[in-house]
Amino acid sequence: MTITGYAALLRGINVGGNKKVPMARLRALVEGLGHHDVTTYLQSGNVTFTAEGGEEEPLAAAIAQAVADTFGFPVDVLVRDHAYLAAVRDACPFPAAELEAKQLHVTYLSRTPDPERYAGIDRAAHVPEDFRLGDRALYLYAPDGLGRSKLAEQLARPAVQKGLIATSRNWNTVERLVELTRPAP
Incomplete structure (x- = not known):
């Protein structure tokens, strides 16, 4: 199976002191879901990772559920792969x-x-x-x-x-x- 690079975009975390999510814990949470090469960018809810090719919506749902279970509040999550992110930029x-x-x-x-x-x-x-x-x-x-x-x-x-x-x-x-x-x- 192909390894794909993804970005998870979490909406509304660490804004104005609300929905605080420490980046180290967020990285550990995404790694705990079986993803690799996990990094965070800034404090505003950008997590990149690699995974065996999968559908974006189930990946997003799994991360959203893990955030809710770990931090106790719901967060909207979008997951987009590298090809999509590059296409949007271009x-x-x-x-x-x-x-x-x-x-x-x-x-x-x-x-x-x-x-x-x-x-x-x-x-x-x-x-x-x-x-x-x-x-x-x-x-x-x-x-x-x-x-x-x-x-x-x-x-x-x-x-x-x-x-x-x-x-x-x-x-x-x-x-x-x-x-x-x-x-x-």
């Missing part, structure tokens, strides 16, 4: 090389959303901010950063997010996850 509709990492974000989604879900957002009211949809991803250009983005607020509204797991990463993290999940030569 498909970026914005000039990533010309922008600061804080200006460009990818929101990874549990499924490709219907564009109609975003029809109520007045894009013109948010210029120069902009967004584009991709394969289970939303690309956000926020020139003043995510924390000041009014468009990001609109995109995160419960009515827009309903039924989706969504977790955002800045461009540095997008790039780093591609590198960390790259198969060994």
Whole structure:
């Protein structure tokens, strides 16, 4: 069977003192599930690992259950393989090389959303901010950063997010996850 590199993206941990998950314990938890080459990146819920090729959803469900069992609270988890992460990076509709990492974000989604879900957002009211949809991803250009983005607020509204797991990463993290999940030569 083929060994594949994956990233598990945990939503909303270690933010504002809530849902605290120490990275050493998270690495041990993922290793305890039988995965290898486990690393964490930053404190915001990025875990990379290798495993014999498997389906993303069952891998995510196993990690989510283990986090709930270990830490006592539920956490949404998305798992994406190296090929997907690289494809999302490569498909970026914005000039990533010309922008600061804080200006460009990818929101990874549990499924490709219907564009109609975003029809109520007045894009013109948010210029120069902009967004584009991709394969289970939303690309956000926020020139003043995510924390000041009014468009990001609109995109995160419960009515827009309903039924989706969504977790955002800045461009540095997008790039780093591609590198960390790259198969060994």
